[in-house]
Amino acid sequence: MHDFEAVIGLEIHVELSTASKIFCSCPTTFGAEVNTQCCPVCLGLPGTLPALNRKALEYTVKAGLALNCQIARHTWFDRKNYFYPDLPKAYQVSQQDAPLCVNGYLEIPVGDSGTKKVGINRVHLEEEVGKSLHAGETIIDAVYSLLDYNRAGIPLIEIVTQPDIRSAEEAQTFLESLRNILRYIEISDCKMQEGSLRCDANISLRPKGSTAFGTKTEIKNLNSFRAVRRALEYEIKRQAGLLRDGLPVEPETRHWDEQKGVTVAMRSKEQTSFYRLFADPDLVPIDLSAEWIQQMERELPELPGARRERFIDEYGLPEYDARVLTAAKEMADFFEEVVKGYNDPKTVSNWIMTEILRYVKEQGEEAEGIPLPPASLVELLQLIEGGIINRNQAKEIVLPEMVASGKAPRQIVKEKGLEQISDTSQLEGVVASVLEANPDVVQDYLGGKEKVMGFLVGQVLKETKGKANPRLVNEMIREKLKQ
Amino acid sequence: MTIAGMSVVEILEGQQRGEFTPEEVLRAHLDRIEGEDVGAFLRLCPAASPGPGPLQGVPVALGDEVCTEGVETTAGSRILAGFVPPYQATLAAKLQGAGAAVVGKTNLTEFGMSFDMEDALCGRTQNPWRSGTTPGGAAGGAAAAVAAGQAAAAVAADTGGDVRIPASYCGLVGFTPTYGRISRYGVIQHAPSLTQVGLLARKVRDIALLLQVLAGEDPQDHTSLPGTLPDLLAEVGEPQPLRIGIAPGAYKSWAEGEVYQTLERLWQETAAQLGWQLVEVDLPWLDLAQIARRLIAAAESSSTLGRYDGVRYGYRAKDAQDMRELFSRTRAEGFGQVVKGEILLGTYILGDKDHYEAYYLQALRARKLVYKSWQGLWQEVDLLLTPTTPELAGRGKTPPEIFTGPSNLAGLPAISLPCGLVDGLPVGVQLIAPAGEEGRLLRAADALEKMIDFASSRNGGGQGA
Amino acid sequence: MPVTKEEIKRLGEIIYLDLTDEESARFADLLNPVLKKADELLEGLEEEPLRHISQLRNRMREDEVGIPMPKEKVLANAAETQDGCFRVPRILED
Numbered sequence A: 001m002h003d004f005e006a007v008i009g010l011e012i013h014v015e016l017s018t019a020s021k022i023f024c025s026c027p028t029t030f031g032a033e034v035n036t037q038c039c040p041v042c043l044g045l046p047g048t049l050p051a052l053n054r055k056a057l058e059y060t061v062k063a064g065l066a067l068n069c070q071i072a073r074h075t076w077f078d079r080k081n082y083f084y085p086d087l088p089k090a091y092q093v094s095q096q097d098a099p100l101c102v103n104g105y106l107e108i109p110v111g112d113s114g115t116k117k118v119g120i121n122r123v124h125l126e127e128e129v130g131k132s133l134h135a136g137e138t139i140i141d142a143v144y145s146l147l148d149y150n151r152a153g154i155p156l157i158e159i160v161t162q163p164d165i166r167s168a169e170e171a172q173t174f175l176e177s178l179r180n181i182l183r184y185i186e187i188s189d190c191k192m193q194e195g196s197l198r199c200d201a202n203i204s205l206r207p208k209g210s211t212a213f214g215t216k217t218e219i220k221n222l223n224s225f226r227a228v229r230r231a232l233e234y235e236i237k238r239q240a241g242l243l244r245d246g247l248p249v250e251p252e253t254r255h256w257d258e259q260k261g262v263t264v265a266m267r268s269k270e271q272t273s274f275y276r277l278f279a280d281p282d283l284v285p286i287d288l289s290a291e292w293i294q295q296m297e298r299e300l301p302e303l304p305g306a307r308r309e310r311f312i313d314e315y316g317l318p319e320y321d322a323r324v325l326t327a328a329k330e331m332a333d334f335f336e337e338v339v340k341g342y343n344d345p346k347t348v349s350n351w352i353m354t355e356i357l358r359y360v361k362e363q364g365e366e367a368e369g370i371p372l373p374p375a376s377l378v379e380l381l382q383l384i385e386g387g388i389i390n391r392n393q394a395k396e397i398v399l400p401e402m403v404a405s406g407k408a409p410r411q412i413v414k415e416k417g418l419e420q421i422s423d424t425s426q427l428e429g430v431v432a433s434v435l436e437a438n439p440d441v442v443q444d445y446l447g448g449k450e451k452v453m454g455f456l457v458g459q460v461l462k463e464t465k466g467k468a469n470p471r472l473v474n475e476m477i478r479e480k481l482k483q
Numbered sequence B: 001m002t003i004a005g006m007s008v009v010e011i012l013e014g015q016q017r018g019e020f021t022p023e024e025v026l027r028a029h030l031d032r033i034e035g036e037d038v039g040a041f042l043r044l045c046p047a048a049s050p051g052p053g054p055l056q057g058v059p060v061a062l063g064d065e066v067c068t069e070g071v072e073t074t075a076g077s078r079i080l081a082g083f084v085p086p087y088q089a090t091l092a093a094k095l096q097g098a099g100a101a102v103v104g105k106t107n108l109t110e111f112g113m114s115f116d117m118e119d120a121l122c123g124r125t126q127n128p129w130r131s132g133t134t135p136g137g138a139a140g141g142a143a144a145a146v147a148a149g150q151a152a153a154a155v156a157a158d159t160g161g162d163v164r165i166p167a168s169y170c171g172l173v174g175f176t177p178t179y180g181r182i183s184r185y186g187v188i189q190h191a192p193s194l195t196q197v198g199l200l201a202r203k204v205r206d207i208a209l210l211l212q213v214l215a216g217e218d219p220q221d222h223t224s225l226p227g228t229l230p231d232l233l234a235e236v237g238e239p240q241p242l243r244i245g246i247a248p249g250a251y252k253s254w255a256e257g258e259v260y261q262t263l264e265r266l267w268q269e270t271a272a273q274l275g276w277q278l279v280e281v282d283l284p285w286l287d288l289a290q291i292a293r294r295l296i297a298a299a300e301s302s303s304t305l306g307r308y309d310g311v312r313y314g315y316r317a318k319d320a321q322d323m324r325e326l327f328s329r330t331r332a333e334g335f336g337q338v339v340k341g342e343i344l345l346g347t348y349i350l351g352d353k354d355h356y357e358a359y360y361l362q363a364l365r366a367r368k369l370v371y372k373s374w375q376g377l378w379q380e381v382d383l384l385l386t387p388t389t390p391e392l393a394g395r396g397k398t399p400p401e402i403f404t405g406p407s408n409l410a411g412l413p414a415i416s417l418p419c420g421l422v423d424g425l426p427v428g429v430q431l432i433a434p435a436g437e438e439g440r441l442l443r444a445a446d447a448l449e450k451m452i453d454f455a456s457s458r459n460g461g462g463q464g465a
Numbered sequence C: 001m002p003v004t005k006e007e008i009k010r011l012g013e014i015i016y017l018d019l020t021d022e023e024s025a026r027f028a029d030l031l032n033p034v035l036k037k038a039d040e041l042l043e044g045l046e047e048e049p050l051r052h053i054s055q056l057r058n059r060m061r062e063d064e065v066g067i068p069m070p071k072e073k074v075l076a077n078a079a080e081t082q083d084g085c086f087r088v089p090r091i092l093e094d
């Protein structure tokens, strides 16, 4: 029996975060009241014409640059014709023959320390369609549907990868990396739950070692990173099962059913390839000069890869730390802000990677950001360094409260009475009584068993309900037993 | 002389001399609309009123493909029945801003997709020169309205001769500027790459005046040309020695004898007096241009008319059970036969890879060939002179757009002037200029118009050159 | 090869246009001479296809937000509305 290899390509649609729509000046705000962000142009009323938004075009070029693409020097828009009630003009203005960006790649992490380049076939600019709301359980049993065109005409980029992805996990990693880079360059908020990042996957299997392509299916309705991974895992198993039984894989579009955890064949929109594409006469072609492209390149912020290298050089961080910290722009920004106030990069990095990241992850896979301002972490680290609280208190009591209430660490320490006792006069008595109560241990210490010091310090901490400054207690005991 | 039937210039001058008021001008034209039913108008604009400006008090008719805010606009199609645009076409706003009174919306063939006014769905329009005869199309209503003295001028879309053909049949001046000169925003189109907004009036000077108001960049039409036009009116009238291209061979083979003879007489009698040098040229690509234009128009139509689906506006089929039925029946019931035929043709030639390559892509290659042929021609001549239509109104044997379509294919400015009568029906002469040369074109047309001295009134007994 | 009425019917389905058999046959008869003429005249042309007639390039607007239409105006021309939306019968295809 064959061992199969998955061949996966992704097609990703990303809404750009321009203020106005691609061809009219209607706002693009998410969640507005239905049909309140529309005008004659985005409703496709007769006789209206498109007026291209410069920023939408520039954002697309920036996406292409960040994905190492070649940028077209001459481009235009095509009409992709099909009928659906959410498509006001019965054609989507898109790009077929002259996409803005081609032949790029995105480097993604694989394994513990490796990377892999996933080819980007193209990035092109097009327009978003409206939304249909179905009255009924599913689209099929709905009695009627309602159309909201607020979304129609929001600029959209379509990113098509090469079939370079080999597993469900890799697909998820690719999407995470892509989301990260698009958020880095600030062209989209990439919120899968709001639909501003959507993914379709093409997948086929072939015997390991083969270079031919098997029959592929296209999976739609992948609304989260988890869905992408689970759907592909399911589809790999399904196709492998068919192939092992000598059954054909149908070249079809399948719908991911999140609840049931299966992909199902869709009733296909008829002849979807029949798009009658041709150049839209209402939009003039675009010539991109080298200067213009360079200008957009200059406007790009530092990208994750470059930032990772800089973190290693500038802050002396290990490669692993640098990679984790730059995996999300918010986190890298947070790190740099904290280091400005507390100049111990490795300590800051440890705190972020262990403690802060835990809170970020609790928000789910599409975390919006760090749940506390950088100044708060600076303050917390200073409290520890100043011996006001110890590390355990900081982690177990203060930080959770900071995240929960948004209060400053100093205030929390005060309210909870956590200040460490760093005054020797307050500790003299406790230290003396602990030594008195443990003569055997003291003897062991004096006999050269340094290890027992921990026990003695622990006893003092216990007596003071954890408030004693352990470093200070350690010094005091050492002093006392020297005499 | 009665007010209804005056040229734009005569109306403006008469008002200036205090002979009549803008209100009287409007009244006179409305009376004529009531008095003579040539089926020109689909509906009147109840709020028509003159204002101050360079076109103060000039009654203008708009083809019903021009969107007028608050006034039903159907482009002559059942599928847009009841559609009331919540916006104004840029050109309509400009006319009103210049003080013109938009009197009403005129009949056209459905979406302007036929040159044969017999194909119009919304009632019959008569040629004011002879009842029972076609005024030509697609802008037949617009031409009939001006010819009948119901408006002093009209504006309508031209994708292959839609303004010039009826101008020729109705004894009027019909003009299409360079592609993009007048904004297409708010003009309901079927083939946007061919659509040039055209003008109809009695005199070349009227056209110059209207053009100056309507020309200019529109932020809502990204194909609109930047820059303003010089004072064309002031420049009109300075005669210049020009090289005028004629292609007698092509004209003889396409045009009927009397039309050809009228044209031949015209250039023989006027050229020398106008200081024109006649240059014989060849136009071997006329039929190629005709088929290419037809295919491109059909292809674009199949896409541009997709939006008429009964969801957001216009006609909707009753009691459809699901979306497919709603769409299919709305479009089957809403579109007329000509439109259906054209969008099927367009769907066929875009529809699969082989057809796309054999027809649509080849039509674009033909377009390039025609474009280059025009550029070659402009090395030899300053203007091309042709018959406007190959036949008189109502004959209907040869494609009526054979001489007018090629300029749309290249986006060139062109003008048709009445140059005589045959059997009591007007014959038109067309001048075509290089892109951007409206000034040259209008100056030459003005000079020619003076030589011809065509009495544009049906009652004036005009004899032509 | 001439277009058949079956082919016309299929084209009608693609552009959501119900056609009777009689219409399909008539439109086939209409298209065939046009296509035949096109076959004759267009064959072998090797020019670059002219995709855009406008000679303008790089027309763009700035990313500025304007005032959208009031909802009543958005819906004013609709045959059927509900809850601020355009209402259509059920959609069987996805």
Ligand SMILES: [Mg+2]
Binding pocket: A013, A094, A126, A158
């Ligand atoms: Mg797409």
Ligand SMILES: [Zn+2]
Binding pocket: A021, A024, A025, A026, A037, A038, A039, A040, A041, A042, A043, A153
């Ligand atoms: Zn809009």
